[in-house]
Amino acid sequence: MPTTTAHPELPDGLIIGGDRVTRTSGGTHAHIDPATGRVNATVPLAGPDEIGAAVAAGWEAQREWMSFTADRRRDLLIDLADAVAEQMAEFSRLNVLDYAVPISLAVNTILLERFLRHFAGYVDKPHGLSTPVSGSGDINLVEREPYGVVGVIAPWNGAMVVAASCVAPALAAGNAVVLKPSPLAPLAALRFGELCTRTGLPPGLVNVVPADAEGSQALVRHPNVRKIHFTGGGDTARAVLAGAATNLTPVVTELGGKSANLVFSDANLDAAAQLSAYQGPLVQSGQSCACASRILVHESVYEAFLEKFVAVVQSTKVGDPFDPTVTVGPVISESAAERILSIVDRAVAERAGELITGGTRIGGELAEGYYLEPTVFAHVDNRSALAQCETFGPVASVIPFADEDEALRLANDTPYGLNAFVQTADLTRAHRVARRLEAGSVWINQISDIAPQGPYGGYKHSGFGRTGGLDGLYEFLQVKNIRIGMG
Secondary structure, three states: OOOEOOOOOOOOOEEEOOEEEOOOOOOEEEEEEOOOOEEEEEEEOOOHHHHHHHHHHHHHHHHHHHHOOHHHHHHHHHHHHHHHHHOHHHHHHHHHHHHOOOHHHHHHHOOHHHHHHHHHOOOOOOOOEEEOOOOOOOEEEEEEEEOOEEEEEOOOOOHHHHHHHHHHHHHHOOOEEEEEOOOOOOHHHHHHHHHHHHOOOOOOOEEEOOOOHHHHHHHHOOOOOOEEEEEOOHHHHHHHHHHHHHHOOOEEEEOOOOOEEEEOOOOOHHHHHHHHHHHHHHHHHHOOOOOOOEEEEEOOOHHHHHHHHHHHHHHOOEOOOOOOOOOEOOOOOHHHHHHHHHHHHHHHHOOOOEEEEOOOEOOHHHOOOOOEOOEEEEOOOOOOHHHHOOOOOOEEEEEEEOOHHHHHHHHHOOOEEOEEEEEOOOHHHHHHHHHHOOOOEEEEOOOOOOOOOOOEOOEEOOEEOOEOHHHHHHOOEEEEEEEEOOO
16 A cells, blocks of 8 residues: 655645535545655545536636626736746646656646637637628628536646646636546646636636546536536547537547657658657656657668667656656556556567567666656557557657658558657658648647647547637637628
8 A cells, every 4th residue: 555645735625616625525536646656645536516516616607707808807817827827836846746747847738828828818809700691781790609617627647738728718718617637637737726716717717626437427417518628538538428418518529649750761860869759758658649659760761760769768867757857757557557568568479569678667766656668669560559559658669661652651540640740851741741641730840849829639539629729719619690680
């Protein structure tokens, strides 16, 4: 049984209607620090009663929110962005405690300030239009209105990213939000809920309710939740969609990925190796929907790239996520570590590829945490489970290709389509390849860098709908047509 590491300053209750709720019907969850295997905090979980209270508080706050002038709502969101900026060090610390992302990278996962400032600018902008009506002198108005109360379900590996990409535009559009973070990583989201009330938003405009599967189903089945945004895995998405179907509640999903990273012969191999290592097995220990775990390399530079890539992977520092020199931390849980190692063992047994480095659990002073060696397989069969199934861990497959057509065939030969990456010095090729890749986002010579100006979402089994940009704002607005007869 893991021992407890006391953190008395950590959030210790749900945020409902601006109040902290510590006694709940959903039981509790012992939040374990993946770096130590010790309990950080005991987190109350929302059951159906707390979900109902959060939705009711949301509707009351939403009516108050929409009674404010647009200028006031804009300014309050800017105030919230300022408060987030002031608390950035605290949010980084909580991110590390949540899921052991290294402190050197933790701030990169907090996009909240940028998204709040960006979408605050849309509060007072016109969202509708007027159109002529054929054969009529009537006035035809097309307006966009908020849904009212929306549910946002965040994964353990990105609660603050989801708060940025979903909560910020939802508020700018005029909605209230019930944010459900995973019990595996609820701490930063709960602190954000506290901050929302302290900075002057109507109490209940942002409710934060960690919950298990029962609480999540209560949220998606609630008749007064008008839209759901879910980020997570495909199996859970199916359960969310089934629950939301009870009331025909619309759902937006951002799901998993098995992203391809195409390295062409004219790429800068040193830069490509660094980028591929970071975007593949290293960042968040490969526990990212944007992880480029399939690295496709032109055969003429395959061996040279592989040597450089493996050198980067082997030289990275794995360890205590609070150490600023550490790049790779543990995976989220003991069960995750066992699952990832079983994938590696199966790949070795099936000869899906050649194991070049890694593939084992790290012992010694890191033995109490859930640390795995960054792992690289070479000459991987693209039809193998290793290449086709989302690993969600520090494991990368390096696959050779002969020409551009084969690279695209291999890249698109997957049920997923969230991200794709291209390394090339040829601008014409970059444009040509990007248009043929079946992915919602294509990154050329750079890592996945989500910005509020750009829509983000998937093709195929990687989800539907978008966050970011006008498309992301419109996900939280419903369209109304008003026609005024002019005789």
